[in-house]
Amino acid sequence: NAGVTQTPKFRVLKTGQSMTLLCAQDMNHEYMYWYRQDPGMGLRLIHYSVGEGTTAKGEVPDGYNVSRLKKQNFLLGLESAAPSQTSVYFCASSYSGRGSYGYTFGSGTRLTVV
């Protein structure tokens, strides 16, 4: 019963370094999302994907890139990390059938950029 798995769970980066956050889901969900959570700001959508090979920008996409080469994986990349990207990052997925469904979230990646 893995659901949505995020790796790594914690990471400290120096300004200017790059890294990739991995999200994997085993529920055969079509839709996947990346959010960031900052104190007092709630969660904000970075990028999302409606299927393998597709990605789209969310509310706060600047400084991030994403890829969805396989249906079960959604990668979030930071090319040149900045202190403003210090945050907790959550990946989520959702079912694509008729009707409305809730998200399944991963447990998050806590990223600190120094």
Added chain:
Amino acid sequence: SQQGEEDPQALSIQEGENATMNCSYKTSINNLQWYRQNSGRGLVHLILIRSNEREKHSGRLRVTLDTSKKSSSLLITASRAADTASYFCATVPDIIQGAQKLVFGQGTRLTINP
């Protein structure tokens, strides 16, 4: 930009009492969802209510939706210590290519005192 605003920001009650949290939003919605987040963990989907529904129940949870007032409330009855968490409302303004882009509020921090 955030769609929902929760009220109160923090709530502390005694075990066994009922807890009510409110959410207001700005634009028309397809559906509204409530999530729980325990400290340091991912979000867990609690309940979804569609725009044509007025009330929904799930165990000890009761959600109401008033689209004319653009507001929703979450009632937790007979609270337990395990209900201590942050609760977020999230709206779906529209569905694009089947994807529901959730817009989160800032959350209500609920503390249940033994």
